[in-house]
Amino acid sequence: MRLEKCWFCSSIVYPGHGIQFVRNDAKIFRFCRSKCHKNFKMKRNPRKVKWTKAYRRLHGKDMTQDATFEFERKRNRPERYDRNLAENTLKAIKKIDKVRSDRAAGYIKKRLDKDKNKKQREAKKELEQGINLVKAPEAIRQDPSLTLPSKVKVQVQVEEKCHQMEE
C-alpha cells in the first residue's frame, strides 16, 4: 500500500480517496479532495496559496530542515524482504513520527513565542509614547496616579516571619 502525497496541498492521499488526473503527456496529478482538484483547475500556484504545505515551507512557517525528513522517501529499487528488518522498521516508524511531530510543534511554538514578546514590547512602547493623548503632560506631573502599571518588586519582610517562627 503506497500512500501518495497530494499535488496541491501535500497531504496524504489514502487508497480510495481523492482523485487522480492523468494529463495527455502521461503526467500524473493526485489530489486529496475536490478542494485541491478545483484549485488545480483554476491554475492556482500552491506556492502562493496560504494553506498549502508548499507555502508554509517557503515562508518559514514550518520546520524545513530536520534529520527526520530523511526517513520517508520514495524508493525506486526493489528491496529483498527481511522479516527482522520489517519488524524493526515498524517499531521505528512510531518513534520517528513522535520525534518529528514534537520537533515540528516545538518549532512553531518557538516562532510564535518570539512574536508574542515582540508584540508586547511594541504595545508597551506605544502606550508609553501615547499617554499624552489620554492626559496632558502637565496633569500627569501634578497627579502621577495615571501612569502605566509597572512591575514593582514587593519586599517580603523575611525578618518578621523569622521572628514569628521563633515564637
Place this chain on the structure above:
Amino acid sequence: MGKCPNRKVKKRRFSHKTARLTKFLRKCDDAVYDELQKPDAEKKALPLEEDLPAMGQYYCLHCDRYFASLTVRDGHFKTKRHKKRLKQLVEAPHTQLDADLAAGMGMPDNGPKLMSI
C-alpha cells in the same frame, strides 16, 4: 454539451463554447516551462498546419498562442498579459517532487547507478 445559463431564448439551449473547447485550452505552465528550458538546438521549426492562423507560423511560446501575422505577434509581445506571463515563467513551476518534499519526504532513493553514461 453544457447548458447555457441565463438564456432567455429557449430554442438555443446549449452553449457553443463547449463545442470549441479545445480552442480555449492552453498548455499548462510546466509544459511551457519545459519547452522554454530546452536548448536552442533541440527546438524545431514550426510545422505548417492548415487549421491554425497563418499556417501556424507566428507562435508565442510563453502564452501558447498563434497569430495571423508578424505585426500582430509583435504587438502581442508588448501587451501586459504577455509581460506578466514572462514574469510567471521565470521560476520553475510546482511539481509532484516539490509537493513530496514539502510533505516532509526526502529525495527519492534510486539506488546506485548501474550503467555509467
